Amino acid sequence: MKKNIMRDIPRRKFLEMSMKGGLLIAAAPSLAYALNSCSGAGNAFPPPGLDRDLLQRVLAKALEKGGDFADVYVESRISRQITMEESKFRGGIYGVSQGAGVRVISGNKTGYAYTEELSREKLLRAAEVASYVARGGEKASVKPVSVTNLPSFVTVKIPLQEVADEKRLEILKRADEAALGYDPRIRMASIEYNDEIRSRIILTSEGTWLQDELPLLFFIVQAMSTDGDSRHMARERLSYHSGFEMFEMVTPETVARNAAREAIDMLGAKEAPAGIMDVVMQNGWGGVLVHEAVGHPLEADNIAKGVGAFTGKLGKKVAADCFTMIDDGTIPNFRGTINFDDEGTPAQKNILIENGELKGYMTDILSAKQLNMARTGNGRRESFRYIPIPRMTNTYIGEGKDDPADILASTPKGIYVQSLSGGSVNPVTGVFNFTCREAYLIENGRKTTPVKGATLIGSCMDVISSIDAVGNDLDFGPGICGKGQSAEVTAGQPTVRIRGINVGGSRG
Numbered sequence: 001m002k003k004n005i006m007r008d009i010p011r012r013k014f015l016e017m018s019m020k021g022g023l024l025i026a027a028a029p030s031l032a033y034a035l036n037s038c039s040g041a042g043n044a045f046p047p048p049g050l051d052r053d054l055l056q057r058v059l060a061k062a063l064e065k066g067g068d069f070a071d072v073y074v075e076s077r078i079s080r081q082i083t084m085e086e087s088k089f090r091g092g093i094y095g096v097s098q099g100a101g102v103r104v105i106s107g108n109k110t111g112y113a114y115t116e117e118l119s120r121e122k123l124l125r126a127a128e129v130a131s132y133v134a135r136g137g138e139k140a141s142v143k144p145v146s147v148t149n150l151p152s153f154v155t156v157k158i159p160l161q162e163v164a165d166e167k168r169l170e171i172l173k174r175a176d177e178a179a180l181g182y183d184p185r186i187r188m189a190s191i192e193y194n195d196e197i198r199s200r201i202i203l204t205s206e207g208t209w210l211q212d213e214l215p216l217l218f219f220i221v222q223a224m225s226t227d228g229d230s231r232h233m234a235r236e237r238l239s240y241h242s243g244f245e246m247f248e249m250v251t252p253e254t255v256a257r258n259a260a261r262e263a264i265d266m267l268g269a270k271e272a273p274a275g276i277m278d279v280v281m282q283n284g285w286g287g288v289l290v291h292e293a294v295g296h297p298l299e300a301d302n303i304a305k306g307v308g309a310f311t312g313k314l315g316k317k318v319a320a321d322c323f324t325m326i327d328d329g330t331i332p333n334f335r336g337t338i339n340f341d342d343e344g345t346p347a348q349k350n351i352l353i354e355n356g357e358l359k360g361y362m363t364d365i366l367s368a369k370q371l372n373m374a375r376t377g378n379g380r381r382e383s384f385r386y387i388p389i390p391r392m393t394n395t396y397i398g399e400g401k402d403d404p405a406d407i408l409a410s411t412p413k414g415i416y417v418q419s420l421s422g423g424s425v426n427p428v429t430g431v432f433n434f435t436c437r438e439a440y441l442i443e444n445g446r447k448t449t450p451v452k453g454a455t456l457i458g459s460c461m462d463v464i465s466s467i468d469a470v471g472n473d474l475d476f477g478p479g480i481c482g483k484g485q486s487a488e489v490t491a492g493q494p495t496v497r498i499r500g501i502n503v504g505g506s507r508g
Contacts, residue, residue, distance in 0.1 A: 045076040045098075045199040045213075050118050052145060055203045058102060059142055061127035063205060066137030067104040067111075069365065070130075071204040073342060074100040074118065075384040079196040082165075084172040086188060087180070092165075099384040102126045105366055106134035112387045143207030150210065150346050153330050153337050156243035160195050160215050163244045168193055171219070175252035179223045182260035185267065189256065190222040202344040210344050216488065217246050218335070218478060221256045225263035232269070234262035234438070239335040239478035239488070262419065262438050265450060272439065272454035272505030278414035279456065279498045280407055280442060285419060285477030287493035291395050292425040293432040293460040294325060296483070298352050299378070299390040300367035302427050309430035309460050310358060318358045319464035324398030325353040327362055329377055335478040336393035336490040343379035343388050350376045353464070364390045382485035392481060396492030400470025404495035407469045409445040415454060415503055416440045416447045422479070423456075430460035433504075455504035463498055471495035 055072050062070040076098040083090045100123060101114040111133030113126040172191045179189035196216045203209050218239030225232050236259035240246050281289065302308040310318065319325075329338045329347030338347045343365050351359050363371065364379030367390055380391035408416065416439060423434030436454040440447045476492035 046074065046201060047098075047118055049120070050074065052203070052209065054120060054123065055201070056142070056145060058123045058127045059203060059205055061124050062102050062104050062131050063134070063139055063142060065131045065135045066139045067106045067131070067134035068138075068140050068369075069105040069205055070140070070142075071103050071202060071343060072100060072123075072127075073103070073381070073384055074201040076199045077196055077383070078161075080168075080194070082168055082172060082193045084176055084191040087176055089169065089172070097383070100126065101381075101384040101387070102130045103387060104130045104134050105369075106137045108366075108370065109133045110366065110387060114384050140205055142205045145203065145209050146207050147209045148344075150339055152212070152339050153332050153347065154214060154241040154339065155333065156215055156245075158244040160197060160217070160243060167244070171247055171252045175219075175221050175256040178253035178256035179221060179260045182223075182257055183225070183264050185225045185227055185264060186223050186260050187226050188224040189259075191256075192220040194218050194220075200342070202340070202342070204344050208344040210340055212339050214241055214338070215243060216241050216335070217244075219247075219252065219255060221252075221259040223256070223259040223263040225260075225267055227267045230267055230269070232263050232266040234259045234266065236262070237478050240333045241335065241337050242333050266438055266452070269450035269452040272415070272436070272451040272503065273441075274503060274505035276500050277503050278411050278442070279417055279501050279503065280411055280414060281417045281493065281496050281498070282419075283404070283471060283473045283493060283495045284475040285479075285491065286417060286496075287396050287476065287491035288420055288422065288479060289432070289434055289456065290325060290397055290464070290493065291392060291479075291481070291489065291491040292423055292434070293430065293458070293463055294353070295327070295362075295392045295395045296425050296427045297430050297460055298361050299392070299427070299483075300361040300363040300371060300373070301390050303361050304367045304370040307428050309428070310361070313358050314360070316358055317356050318461065319353055319356040320467050321356045322400055322470045323353060323356055323464050323467050324351070325395070325464075326351055326398055327376075327378070327392050327395045329393035331394050331490075334394045334476065334490045335488050336395070338377070338380075338393060341377045341379045341388070342381045343375075345375045345377045345379060347377045347393065350378075362390045362392065364388050380487050382487065386485045389483070389485070391483065391487045392489050394476070394490040394492070396474065396476065396490075397470065397494060397496060399472055399474040399494050400496075402469045402471050402495075404471040404473050407471055407495055407497050408442065408447065410469075411442050411445060411497060413444075414442040415451070416442050417454070417456070420456075425460070431458070432460065432463075433457045451505070453506045457502045457504050463501060466499045466501065467496050468499050469497040
């Protein structure tokens, strides 16, 4: 079974996911001019000739041999990346990608084909290829198209397409200066700016027609510190579905100083101890642990196959009473937020586990049909080149009532985890492992010596049953989730304490 992976946003991954080809500009002096020359003009969406009548013909073609359901997904992406290292602009990439995918579901089988050319001929050919899966089956009727207007959870004040690239470059300069100015021991800063505008049209055999535009920004600062004997590379990320006003809400200086703080605080870190011990996890990005350990096993594609740690446990006690887990695609402007999923199901707030009891799974159209459950708005895809599958959006542990300071003070000994680098989980067994990027010893209820090399190892059932304190300080962090294809997500949690988790380290 292939493991699912949640990780920090890696260098260049944004553009690898969002475009097929691009223009690389490496000459720093002419960077702003070159980027400005790559305007979005001529990339109107939908392109001329791609109208509702054509897509309805494509849908009819997809179902001509039979099938229970069919949809057409049309997508356009315009993306930009600018990098800065050693206080110099190193390059910029501008990417444009568009295409369409046609899917037919017949029983438990799925036929899928895509095209990067949005012509009548290519679209009908994709529909014909997808239709072969349904040969000999009953033919579903195509319902009359009804344009659906759903609420939008993404608001924009300063559209990305109206921002001059000089302003983007200025953001990188400000972050670079703030990181290097934090402490003389910060020797290097690496800044990466990414933005994207993704436009979608979805037409289904159920008569749904949806169209929207999702802007996405993410900004990464890495800072490396050294004191002559040791070094540490720290990272801080900022990402929202937003316009350029994101940098008014959280300044580039704030992102840079957060990265620099970690880099300095972790200098001189000692080798982490190993063994079974209590772990206090700081609020925010630590939520990636339950994203991996609990979220992936709750995605309904494996449940529909009858495998996975949570199969057959609906309505049963699976976690401590203080544990509630939610997936919510409607949190305004968050990285994992969507107005509707990539199948046209409206985004919603789904309570997965409430006070320790398993309440539901995350479904797409196929798994909802197989399990006879409602669609939850979790059918997502990396791009038009992929079929949608159940994926998380903004997943988090619900806020508790404990004071975070009291949680730490009442823990005599253990590990305080402030930041994770990511990890992986086997969705069938629920076994996971996570690397701690920033962690400290807990001694007599206090956070003390920084430690390196700590790894959290365990199983999903054990960890959520061992949580005995949940703070009132819920916070979130952005990430990229891998499950054969990538998806932008947010993970979150309050400060929590896990009793008796296995910590891997280099010191016994």
